[in-house]
Amino acid sequence: ASKFKQLSPAEFFYNNRSMAGFDNASRAAYTVVRELIENSLDACDVYGIPPVLYISIKTLLGDDMEILVADNGIGVPRRHMADAFGRVFFGSKYYVKQNRGTFGLGGKMAILYGQLTTGEPVDVRTSVGKDIAHMLLNIDVSENEPVIVRREDERNPGSFHGTSIRLRFKGDMVSARSRILKYLRMSRIALPYSTIVYSDPEGFFFFAPALTEQQPKPPKEAPPHPYGVDIVKIKEMIESSKRGTPLNKFLMKFSRVGVDTSQKFAEYLGLDPSLQVKRLGEPEIKRIAEGFRSYRFLPPDGSSLSPLGPETIRTGLQAEYSPEYIVVETRPPSAYEGFAFVIEAAIAYGGSIPPATGQDEARLLRFANKIPLIYDSSNDVAMKVILEDVDWRNYSLDPKNDPLIFLTHVVASKVPFKTAGKEYVADREEVRREIRLAFRECARQLKVYLSRKTYQLHEHQR
Amino acid sequence: ASKFKQLSPAEFFYNNRSMAGFDNASRAAYTVVRELIENSLDACDVYGIPPVLYISIKTLLGDDMEILVADNGIGVPRRHMADAFGRVFFGSKYYVKQNRGTFGLGGKMAILYGQLTTGEPVDVRTSVGKDIAHMLLNIDVSENEPVIVRREDERNPGSFHGTSIRLRFKGDMVSARSRILKYLRMSRIALPYSTIVYSDPEGFFFFAPALTEQQPKPPKEAPPHPYGVDIVKIKEMIESSKRGTPLNKFLMKFSRVGVDTSQKFAEYLGLDPSLQVKRLGEPEIKRIAEGFRSYRFLPPDGSSLSPLGPETIRTGLQAEYSPEYIVVETRPPSAYEGFAFVIEAAIAYGGSIPPATGQDEARLLRFANKIPLIYDSSNDVAMKVILEDVDWRNYSLDPKNDPLIFLTHVVASKVPFKTAGKEYVADREEVRREIRLAFRECARQLKVYLSRKTYQLHEHQR
Ligand SMILES: Nc1ncnc2c1ncn2[C@@H]1O[C@H](COP(=O)(O)OP(=O)(O)OP(=O)(O)O)[C@@H](O)[C@H]1O
Ligand SMILES: Nc1ncnc2c1ncn2[C@@H]1O[C@H](COP(=O)(O)OP(=O)(O)OP(=O)(O)O)[C@@H](O)[C@H]1O
Ligand SMILES: [Mg+2]
Ligand SMILES: [Mg+2]
Structure with a gap:
């Protein structure tokens, strides 16, 4: 006879943690860091607060690590705090608005991973400007509820607002480190207006905004667009x-x-x-x-979305690669399933960019709602566009051999991620089409530049 | 102020259906068919019943399809029927036992996809041998509950046991068809003991067991192995x-x-x-x-698992590819997170296998708990082993150019799938290591065969 059972959401992701980015000790360490950073960034720039983040990772005795992530964001109201950190599918980002967070899962998975590898509760302090709420909590997996191990309030004379979370976990930091640093370097492109201080057992990483840096407009909640509403x-x-x-x-x-x-x-x-x-x-x-x-409705209004903008993309690519030429294309707003989205795409050429070695698929920097995506690029919809949808020979370009860097940014009130670990963007028809149109326009502009350059070279040689 | 909310599991997967294999109209059609077939197969061979399945897909007016999947499996008890088909994270496969199903999600996603594309309820009949329970039901997404639109019991004079499910949905069957047929062809390797009749608007596909075919032992529930229990x-x-x-x-x-x-x-x-x-x-x-x-415990007892076995793998590869030579390796049982697993691997060489064209990664047939995996092979842990972990030159083999077909079968009381759509197996250290050891042994045996063949050729030429 079959034994039927109802599983709690926490139990599901505890059982299937590879889906949420905890495949192995190295990827788990990366995901813990990523999920906590993204929670802190959302608490800032989505509310118009210039982000200031402090991330420190220390080794403790044995092979335990301890991560501390502190931010100056809006904080979590005390009455929601335990659920926000202890109940899967509880969160504040389920509305039609651009956020990095979208599942109500990531913070809980990091906390659960710490708990299953070390048995230790997570230590969270948060304030919206009044008293600081301070809790140590665990997650009861079969009930999907927080278990508050200790709680106390602390005075907040400076009316500080923000959150700091301290978590112990076992992970392979040695092998995760290069990817964490890549994540931070890519964040420099996406976050020119924020201050991030990162320190781990091997050293430091730090960036701060230029004094002239403008805080971008925060995204707004938007009603659903009719296109694709089922x-x-x-x-x-x-x-x-x-x-x-x-x-x-x-x-x-x-x-x-x-x-x-x-x-x-x-x-x-x-x-x-x-x-x-x-x-x-x-x-x-x-x-x-x-x-x-x-029916042909007016296209979505992109004003609810918060893209990087061509200036930011150029500045970031210039600083990172010193290319000879950069083309950036921003598509007009589109929609899928009622969610508005915008594609930003760029190609950087030449300068200090070395030629591709012919065995790479294509060198592609991917962002989704300002999150740098680092794993599983071959499955990403943007890589499929580059490798399958654009005939680069029409533009005299060869992504696998020329000195080219590609960039995509999917900006949406809901990014169609393929995995709960947000490793790559799913092959969604409407999104694929917009990326394809963006790259064809980039390729066209780059071809014009290169042929003009060749022409000038010939003129010069006469 | 942030608006906090608790999401139901149905709502989570309704919002993020790409994760469950419903990325676009073509993949959605494939996933509907796959999820229903796997439920029917589990209801049979996990209980020692030789499976007989009938699958028919018809086009209706407009672009609606209707799929009917009928099986002779154990059926669903009436008291659990509505929840089994209408409540996400409700199922009978959460125990430590090898099944195709594992999430308590797949059937519900197919039903939800039908509901969101056509508005129609699913029509299910099932019996454990007594009366036939017959229901039309929808899923209430925000509550994660079934809504029974109509219910009636029917006489069952023949004491038939089994389930038949009729579902309307919109999908791109034209583009999904070749993958569904590939799934069925690969199923011939995995299921030599079953009868499957498939008909769609374009034609038929049919296979039935050889008269001498032996039903494999069904898997048994196993206690967890200590290795990796957290x-x-x-x-x-x-x-x-x-x-x-x-x-x-x-x-x-x-x-x-x-x-x-x-x-x-x-x-x-x-x-x-x-x-x-x-x-x-x-x-x-x-x-x-x-x-x-x-601690060095005795290794897991593989008797709870139900692999294909070398005979079945050889027979399947021979029938499909007429190779000159086949090597099969079955690893001893291992464990991760307390779950026992066994890796079966094979390499087929020559005969009617054409040389690889140099641009394919490697031609790899992947199975997990007898499920054929067709999408996203480049991310699968088995492909990573082939492309990154085995130095084929040591064996005078070139996966990208030689006439080689690779096969892997991950057999486990819980397969570490990376996605809720079961597209590929996650890069889990213990599983990767076992696949690596299996392929090195296959490569070693194939090298011995090929060098012996070369030697005999030289002897002959003298
Ligand atoms: N540093 C923080 N500052 C303010 N609020 C936070 C912070 N970290 C978490 N939260 C709150 O806790 C909620 C749950 O976080 P969690 O990471 O589990 O889910 P999410 O961010 O909503 O979605 P995702 O799973 O995609 O990350 C958030 O929605 C947010 O309201
Ligand atoms: N054809 C069938 N015959 C018998 N039982 C069935 C059938 N289809 C579904 N069920 C029952 O309904 C339950 C839920 O099915 P569902 O596909 O949603 O989840 P699952 O098969 O348990 O896991 P997965 O999400 O991995 O497929 C199953 O566990 C099984 O008990
Ligand atoms: Mg989050
Ligand atoms: Mg199922």
Whole structure:
């Protein structure tokens, strides 16, 4: 007879921690560091606070490490603190807004990994500006709840706001270190406005903003765009609408659907705009979902998103590679499943960039919502575009042999990550198409530059 | 202010369906078919029932497809039926036993995908041999519960046992078809004892067992092996032990730990074997976890696992490729995180196998618990072993140019999949090491064969 059971979310990811980036001791160490840094960055720049982060990793006796990550972010309200750090699928980033975090999982996985390798509880201090809440906690895996081992409040005379988290874990820092440093170097491109101090048993890494650096506008919460919104989501939105809401009012909950558009769209569907949405039947709801795919709505409004911008990308690539030439392309906003997204792409050529050795796939720097992606590049949708979708010979370019560095940044109110460890972006049609168009435009501009340069060289030689 | 929220497991995978293999319309169609087939196969061969499966995919009006999968498996008990098909993280495969299923998610994702693309409920009939339970159901995503749209019982005069599931969905079957057929062809290697009838809008695929085919022994539930069991799992096992359980009795819950070994291990830890486990403190529990990594226990007992066996692998490779020579290696059982596993590996050479074209990574057929893995091979731990861990020149072999086909089968009470869509196996140290040893042995045997063949050729030419 089969034994049926209900698993808790914590138990699922405890059982399947490879999915969340804890495949082995080296990748686990990297993921612990990444998840804590991204939580701190979200607590800052998503709220318009210039980030200041301190990260220190020490070796303790035996092979335990201790990581401390401290930030000047908005902090966690005391009533949510234990759940924020101790309950899987609990978080503040489930709204339609650009964040690094998206799953309500990462911080908990780091804490759980520390707990399963050392038995030690995590030590968290956080404040929104009032008293500092200080807790030691563990995660009860089968119940998916925090277990508060100790709690105390501390005075906060300076009204400091921010969070500091201290975690013990066992991991292979020696082999993770080069990737952590690569993550930090790539972060210099993505975060010219932040201060990050990192120290580990082998040394230091530090960067701080230029005095002229402008804090980018924080992302805003955005209503879903109609394109790609499916039947399940439509029904959920109908469920949460007030009783008596007419169809035209309901349609105006979507991004870029105003009075006119909602009227026209209702006519397009052959539905009366004054129909109460809570009274719509299955066939009408289906018709709306199909209309959401076929009707030409105004494109999404990119103002809710916070891209890097061409200036930042150029500055970063220049500093890192001293190329001879850089092309940057920012696509207009697009959408999938109702989520707005923007693709930024760049190609850097020549200068101090060495020729590719012919065996690399292509040298590609990948970012998603400002997170540097380092693992599993061959599966990333951007690499598939470079290797399969663009015929580089049309532009006299060879990604595997020329001195080229490629860069992509997927900016979205929800990035379609393929793994819970955020290793790479899934092969989503709408995203792949936008990356393809961006790289073709970059390639075209680079070809123009190179042929002009060749022409000038010939002119010069006469 | 941040808006905190608790997400249901269904909501998490609805939001992040790329992780579960629903990246785009083509992959989604493949995953629907795969998840339903694997549920049917588990319901049969894990219970010693020779599988008979019928799979039919029809196009309906518009671009809806309808899939029907019917099996002669053990069926689902009526009291669990709605949850089995309607509640994420509910399933019967969470025990330490080899199954294709492992997450309590796949069937629900297929059903949810049908629901979000067509709005239609799934239609399931199942029986354990008594009345046939028949339900139409949807999934309430925010609550993670089934919504039974209609239910009725039907007479079962023949005491039939089995399940049939009918699902409507939109997907790109045209582009998924070749991969589904590849999955079925690879299944012929893994399932010589089963009958599978498949029909889709383009045609048929059918295989049936040879009359002499022996049903392999079904896998057995196994206690965890101590190697790699961590602090969290030890505490859970202590929690579920009876009050007053002494340490030596507790240790004997682990695979291959008998009276002698538990005594010796307790002494190795410097702990009194009669200590009550529920009274052990943090330091003692830590010491046990560390001992579980360092002490030389007897290796896992492979009898709970159900591998393919060298005969089956040879027969399958011979039928598919008509090679000149096949080497098969089965590693002795090993363990990670307490889970026993066995690696089967094979290399087929020459005959009708064409030379590799120099641009493929390596032609590798991958199986995990008899599931054919088709996507994302470059990230799979087995591909990493072939491309990074084995120096093929030592064996005068070139995977990228010679007429070689590689095969791996990871057989485990829990396969460390990297994705919820089971696309590839994670880079787990213990698994990587075993695959490496298996392929080195295969390479060594193939080299012996080829040098003997060369020698005989020279002898002949004199
Ligand atoms: N340093 C921090 N400062 C402020 N809030 C934090 C901090 N770290 C965690 N949090 C809060 O705890 C919540 C849970 O964090 P966790 O990393 O588990 O999930 P997430 O960041 O929402 O998503 P993801 O799993 O994608 O990282 C966050 O949503 C945030 O509200
Ligand atoms: N055809 C079937 N015959 C018998 N039982 C079934 C069948 N399909 C599903 N079930 C039952 O429903 C449960 C849930 O199936 P589901 O596919 O969601 O998860 P799983 O198979 O346990 O794990 P995974 O997510 O890895 O596939 C199974 O554990 C099994 O008990
Ligand atoms: Mg996070
Ligand atoms: Mg299943």
